[in-house]
Amino acid sequence: MRWLVWLLALLLVGLAVWLPTRVHQPELELTDTTAQVSWEVPQVPLVTDVPDFSIYTDVREKKEAFFRFLAPLVQVENSIIELERRYVLFIQDKIQKGESLTPKQRKQFQTIAQRYQVDLDRNNMAGTFTVLLRRIDVVPVTLVLVQAANESGWGTSRFAREGLNFFGQWCFSKGCGLVPDARVEGMTHEVRKFASVNASVRSYLRNINTHPAYFELRRLREAQRASNKELRALDLTPGLLSYSERGEDYMNELNLMIRVNRPIIVDMLQPPNSDSAPE
Numbered sequence: 001m002r003w004l005v006w007l008l009a010l011l012l013v014g015l016a017v018w019l020p021t022r023v024h025q026p027e028l029e030l031t032d033t034t035a036q037v038s039w040e041v042p043q044v045p046l047v048t049d050v051p052d053f054s055i056y057t058d059v060r061e062k063k064e065a066f067f068r069f070l071a072p073l074v075q076v077e078n079s080i081i082e083l084e085r086r087y088v089l090f091i092q093d094k095i096q097k098g099e100s101l102t103p104k105q106r107k108q109f110q111t112i113a114q115r116y117q118v119d120l121d122r123n124n125m126a127g128t129f130t131v132l133l134r135r136i137d138v139v140p141v142t143l144v145l146v147q148a149a150n151e152s153g154w155g156t157s158r159f160a161r162e163g164l165n166f167f168g169q170w171c172f173s174k175g176c177g178l179v180p181d182a183r184v185e186g187m188t189h190e191v192r193k194f195a196s197v198n199a200s201v202r203s204y205l206r207n208i209n210t211h212p213a214y215f216e217l218r219r220l221r222e223a224q225r226a227s228n229k230e231l232r233a234l235d236l237t238p239g240l241l242s243y244s245e246r247g248e249d250y251m252n253e254l255n256l257m258i259r260v261n262r263p264i265i266v267d268m269l270q271p272p273n274s275d276s277a278p279e
Contacts, residue, residue: 041079044072047197050164053155063264066154067145070166071269073201074145078138081205084112085136092129112136117210134222135209142265143233144204146257147240163193167204213242233258 051069056062091109094101101109113120113128116135121128151168152160159165163178170189171177177190194200208214217239224231237251237258244250 041083042072042076044076044198046195047073048164048195050155050161050197060264062154063149063261064268066149067261067265067268069155070145070148070197070201071141071265073198074141077198077201077205078141081136081138081209084115085133085138088112088129088132088136092133095125115206134218137209137218137221137225138231139205139208140231140233140236141269142258142262143236143254144201145265146233146254146261147243148201148204149261150254150257159191163191164197164200165192165194166197166200167207169200169203169207214239216241233262 051065053062053066056065087108091101091105094105110120113132116132118128118131118135148166149155151157152166155161155166159168159178165177169192171192172189174190177192179190192203194203208217217236220236220239221231224235234255237254240254241247241251246253
C-alpha cells in the first residue's frame with residue numbers, strides 16, 4: 001500500500017500546479033571517475049498553489065494530507081543540500097591530496113561557499129571546511145514538517161495561503177510580504193511572500209544553516225555527525241530557542257508535536273522493511 005500512498009502524494013503535488021520550470025539542481029563537475037557518488041537529485045514541479053486543508057474534519061486525515069503535500073518538497077531540497085555537502089567533501093579530499101582544482105571546480109566551490117555565507121580563507125582551509133560542513137547539512141524531515149505545521153497552522157494561515165510562507169519568515173523592506181494583523185506599532189517587518197512553496201522550504205533550510213541565531217542547532221548536528229549518530233529531530237530542537245520569542249515554551253511545543261506526529265510521518269515516509277525512521 002505504501003507505493004499507493006506515495007503515488008497519491010506525488011499526484012497531490014502535481015495537481016497543485018505543474019510548471020515547465022523545475023526545482024533547481026546544481027550541475028557539479030566531478031572528474032574523479034573512481035568516486036562512487038550519485039549526483040542525481042529527484043525532481044518535483046514548482047508548487048504555487050496550496051490545497052485547502054481546512055476542508056478536513058478528521059484530524060488524522062488533515063495531518064496526513066499536510067505531510068504528503070510538503071514532504072516531497074522537503075526531501076528534494078535536503079537532497080540538493082546533501083549533493084552540495086558531498087561536493088565540498090570531494091573538493092576537501094582533492095585539496096588534502098595536493099591535487100589541483102579545475103577552473104570550473106574552483107568556481108563551483110566558491111559559489112557554494114558564498115551561498116552559505118562562508119569566506120574562503122586560503123591560509124586556513126581546514127577551518128574553512130569545518131565551517132562549510134557545519135552549515136551544509138540536511139535538517140531532519142520530521143523537524144521541518146512539524147515546524148511548518150506549527151508556524152502555518154497546518155497550512156491554513158493567511159501567510160501560507162497567500163504568501164506560500166510555511167515557516168513564518170520575516171522580511172524588512174516595504175512590500176516584500178504580508179503585514180501581520182497584530183504587528184506592534186513602530187515595527188516594520190512583514191511576513192515574506194514566496195513565488196513557490198519550494199522557495200519557502202529552500203529559504204527556511206538556508207536560514208537554519210546560515211543564520212547566527214541557529215548556530216547551536218548546527219553545533220548539535222555537527223556533534224551528532226562526529227559521533228556517527230542519526231540526525232534526530234528531538235536532538236536538534238534546543239537549537240531553535242531563538243526561532244520564537246516564546247523560547248523554551250516553543251521548543252517544548254515542538255518536542256510534543258514531534259512525539260505525537262512522528263508515527264504518522266514514519267508510516268508515510270519509511271520504506272517497507274526499513275528499521276530506520278525519518279527523525
